[in-house]
Amino acid sequence: DQQVKQNSPSLSVQEGRISILNCDYTNSMFDYFLWYKKYPAEGPTFLISISSIKDKNEDGRFTVFLNKSAKHLSLHIVPSQPGDSAVYFCAASARETGANNLFFGTGTRLTVIP
Amino acid sequence: DVKVTQSSRYLVKRTGEKVFLECVQDMDHENMFWYRQDPGLGLRLIYFSYDVKMKEKGDIPEGYSVSREKKERFSLILESASTNQTSMYLCASSPQGFSGNTIYFGEGSWLTVV
Numbered sequence: 714d715q716q717v718k719q720n721s722p723s724l725s726v727q728e729g730r731i732s733i734l735n736c737d738y739t740n741s742m743f744d745y746f747l748w749y750k751k752y753p754a755e756g757p758t759f760l761i762s763i764s765s766i767k768d769k770n771e772d773g774r775f776t777v778f779l780n781k782s783a784k785h786l787s788l789h790i791v792p793s794q795p796g797d798s799a800v801y802f803c804a805a806s807a808r809e810t811g812a813n814n815l816f817f818g819t820g821t822r823l824t825v826i827p
Numbered sequence: 828d829v830k831v832t833q834s835s836r837y838l839v840k841r842t843g844e845k846v847f848l849e850c851v852q853d854m855d856h857e858n859m860f861w862y863r864q865d866p867g868l869g870l871r872l873i874y875f876s877y878d879v880k881m882k883e884k885g886d887i888p889e890g891y892s893v894s895r896e897k898k899e900r901f902s903l904i905l906e907s908a909s910t911n912q913t914s915m916y917l918c919a920s921s922p923q924g925f926s927g928n929t930i931y932f933g934e935g936s937w938l939t940v941v
Contacts, residue, residue, distance in 0.1 A: 715869075717869075719869075722867070754836075754934065754935070755934050755935070756831070756917055756919070756931075756932025756933050756934050756935055757870070757917070757932050758932070759929075759930065802869060802870065804870075814872070814885075815872070815930070817862075817869040817870040817871070818869050819867055819868060819869040820869050
């Protein structure tokens with residue numbers, strides 16, 4: 714059973730516009746959420762994270778929003794650049810049950826059109 | 828610069844063969860992981876190890892085993908490869924105080940079982 718879901722397998726956005734990637738989770742024990750970026754033929758790399766005590770975390774062009782009541786998080790990229798084209802995975806963990814257990818979503822392939 | 832190295836990038840094996848996927852990290856990390864990535868399923872944890880000679884099953888351990896004889900090396904073993912094990916395999920490592928943003932992935936090993 715998929716505890717972390719990314720319902721959009723792909724997203725295309727014009728360069729300079731906003732990209733919004735969405736992620737839903739089912740386990741209320743999750744208290745730490747992350748986004749990873751993956752280029753073809755490379756391993757995922759950490760992008761940004763958010764703890765459940767916050768509802769927003771910002772790092773440059775990347776902002777993650779967390780809505781705990783809706784069990785939903787989103788990643789905003791503003792402005793989008795062609796180099797942002799990659800697959801984005803959201804992930805969640807419950808520190809209480811051991812942070813070794815990261816649950817990943819299915820990924821969203823973002824294409825930024827020049 | 829941190830490095831997780833997977834020895835084989837692309838392999839083609841026959842059904843029934845024994846397959847070894849090797850992973851080495853140079854960061855003195857306690858934790859090491861093996862994931863597989865499949866379209867529509869995201870990253871799924873096969874096994875992880877938090878210390879030498881220690882291992883824990885992940886979400887999909889069936890058909891796999893692991894070996895960690897040295898801290899820097901974590902091997903994934905397919906005892907008798909089957910076609911449904913055709914996938915991309917990702918090794919990762921993290922320090923003991925893992926918080927998700929300190930997990931480092933290798934570049935992946937593409938395994939095709941024919």
